[in-house]
Amino acid sequence: MTTTETPDTLRRILDYSSRADPYPLYAELRKTPVAPQEDGGYVISTYRELSDILHNPHLSSDVRNLSHPMESFDQARTPSFINLDPPAHDRLRRLAMRHFGPPHRPGLVTGMEGDLRAVVGGLIDGFEGRERIDIVDDFAYPFPVTVICHLLGVPREDEPRFHGWVDALINSIDYDPKTDPKEKLENGLQARKDLQQYLGGLLEQRHGRPGDDLLSRLANDDGPDGRMTDEEIVATANLLLIAGHETTVNLITNGMLTLLRHPHELRRLRDRPDLVVPLVEELLRYEPPVHIIPWRAAYSDITVGGTVIPKGSRIMLMLASGSRDPKRFHEPDRFDPDRRDNQHLGFGSGIHLCFGGPLARLETQIALTELVRRLQGPRLVADPPPYRPSPVLRGPIHLHVEQTDG
């Protein structure tokens, strides 16, 4: 019976022991595309069904539409647009996008290329004379953090302060009251408060002081939709700060790991740097940084893949499983940078499609091109590498690489 089988599969996926390779379990999960769970929730794991539901206007991102609200959610706080539905979501995302991309600021991301190359170049310069490098701590973490701090207007030197908060916060995303210590949740909630207070403090300094960073722009902007409230700006900055580096760290690290596991592709990329564009798309399909959308809510009854999900149900979306669905992708478990028709779910889909996707793409393209160009005969020290705890934002916690002369 699927109802007893899949909850077990899901539990095994969430269990840390399967972090290094959850893909065989995803395949098991896909046998039931829309799987009801014992707690009344649903898990969706196949491409077609995921794609359908992500475009379904009856799917809600607002926790208030769950019939059983989650403990891990602080009801009092102002949600960011990732946890809102239209029209509130649309308004906030529009207000933020005015400062980030087309049509109002079309050249922002492409204009950052020079700065990004400089940061990457500087970090790789630091590898000189070192036999062993941690791709995570020495490169994939500091790079996007520097970028998002600069973009938002958060002082880079405050990084040690918010690093701890973000870690605690990410850890609490998949909090399960049945198995996890209450402390995990409480740490997460406290970290969220601290981070918000910190961002609120920064915002206060920006009012009335026009500047080029996002915080200043949001604080002083008066567009056709008006201005965000201070609470909304803090919630937005909070979202962008976390999403702006946590995910990219994993994408870059997963990328380097994948290339080291496919030396032929690594050599090809070194010879032909322009291959990096389709390669990063394939990476977003094959080893994406976001594996799971832990919850969405059925605003009204939703029919997907022939199953009716009742109003108020919690729905878990297994994006990384969808991107490995053999019904959609030919030989899905093969890393193939030449793959055509690669409409992966790496950035999600629909109205919540990753806000920072264009920046993440460019960061990862530059990072991987430069790493393979400059690392001398890189070799993995441990395969698989040690992983971070989260099954949601999945990636190695360290990726040790040795340079040989080869």
Place this chain on the structure above:
Amino acid sequence: MTSAENLRAFKRDGRIVVVGASLAGLRAAETLRDEGFTGSLTMIGDELGEPYDRPPLSKQVLTGWVPADGTKLPRRREIDAEWLLGVPAGGLDLKTNQVRLADGREIPFDRVLIATGVRARPWFVESEAALDGVFVVRTREHAEGLRRALAAGPRRVLVIGAGFTGSEIASVCRERDIPVTVAELAAAPLVGALGAMIGEVAADMQRAHGVDLKCGVKVTRLEGDAQGRFRRAHFDDGTTIDADVAVVALGGIRNTEWLRDSGLAAGVWGIACDTGCRALTLDGLITDDIFVAGDVARCPNPVYEYRLISLEHWANAVEQAEVAAHNMVSAQADRWPHLSLPVFWSIQFGVNIKSVGVPTFADEVVVTQGSVPDHRFVAAYGYRGRVTAAVSFDNAKWLDHYRQLIETAAPFPPPCPTPDQPADMKPVPVDFPGPALLAQGATVVVTGHDPGERRVTAAQQHHR
């Protein structure tokens, strides 16, 4: 030889001619090579220069953001073709399998793809159309000419016709702060394609952006000065308007005249074909070696009661070309039907308008999401209780859901509420000005009595 051997030989060294070297023709050629066709490929096009994209011609090119010669279509792969450009096709001989060019050259083929598209419908009085300052917009030369005229700072622009192209051009004028008058015969802009409810929204948008919108009027005369420059337009209500530029945006004429004596079911409505893109003869028989794709094709769609529908949509040109090309080099059993639902988009007055399905195939329309006063919403169209189309204003990301509703013949109006609930969810009559799906008068006559001698011949066709 078996048919499999025939097909292999044809794929290896057969001759394919593509008539029409624009979006559909180019994509078809690329697909033919993708599918392993290694024979000779000839591209015939009446315009000089490489194939280019047309949607930007009424948008980014006119604002000056993209130069008129900067919209070349990206090439997906080498196609290794012989290009015969600058001379239109003049005829098609199905007995000898030859395309005749207007200059008399004859190009033999084993299979041919017809993708000759549409040209702009010119102003109906030739001498007035020739006035300096009177434009149509279809080619990049047209767009470049109009861009220059707009850059010269005209006192006023008159746009004749408030369909998508006319509305987009009016939008560009307002973006460039040029006074613009839009004259439309119907009661509102876009009403012929999207019905009265959306037409009202479009009219609101135009007026809010300072367009002088005149609906229910007909332009009767374009008047020039002694130097042959357009100066004034006369309306059927006796009024006039002074302007330096007139843009005639009265839709297109399908380029089928060259097929008049070919024996194909070609006419003002396009060239009829099956879902496999094979052309029909005038008698309604299917041909084996003649394929059609793009704006000029008129293809049955099972979702819409198998009616023959011709679409001037970018995505349709691409998808139909790919299906046609695949079928040209495939055995009967491996052929694909062209079954995708029409998708269309426009950008005007800062709003992205997108539709899926066939909005004219509807009797009712209902706003399902968002807010009409804010010009951010989705409206679903229904025909006798099922969803047949949807239109979004700045809400395009939802349309995949509506595509699914259409494909599954979901009940109309869609029942369940969404978070972004409109104030009023009552369906209203869709109210199109004319019977849009019905043909415009007799196009053929039938002769003969015995089954062996029954034939169809084309009736007098006239273009206006």
